[in-house]
Amino acid sequence: MKTILFNRGVPATESFGIGEVTEAAQAALRAHGSALLQYGPSLGFAPLREWLAAHHGVGVEQVIVGNGSLQLLEFLCLTQVRSGDVVVTESPTYDRTLTLLRRHGARAVGVALDDDGPDLARLEAVLAAERPRFLYLIPDFQNPSGTTCSAEKRRRIVALTERDNLLLVEDAPYRPL
Ligand SMILES: Cc1ncc(COP(=O)(O)O)c(C=O)c1O
16 A cells, blocks of 8 residues: 655655756766865855856846755744744645745734636735735645645736735745646
């Protein structure tokens, strides 16, 4: 019997491309060994930041590389959240993010999910009632519901956040799937 964990995006062990990762690590070490093994700049390894910037069509100064999503969310909370602040999330959402928000004293207000993303009427009502620090969404294969936000809803959510000058935090680990 196989257990499927619904709280984490734990990959199937048999899906790991160990041969490809070994080759990539060897190539990277040959090309950039000293820089990779030495303490590096706090924003991350420059060639990786440049690649990410080109991939996402943004300036390299807008890219920071962290050690996994939780470190970056921690940085975000350290700089954005004061105890008592509201952060709007989907409901349900990723349990680790909720733990982190609570540790920073934030109150997570959840917006129910439809099959095509957050319930927009509810989102608008929450935005009108609260003054959130940011909106945290997992738009692709949402954890734990599995829903993917429609293009139309994404456009409307962006319009709402622009209207309210609200920071939109997109956690998108499953987009490349
Ligand atoms: C929405 C979401 N974000 C982030 C992560 C984990 O990302 P990382 O491995 O970068 O910490 C998970 C893992 O389950 C997740 O579901």
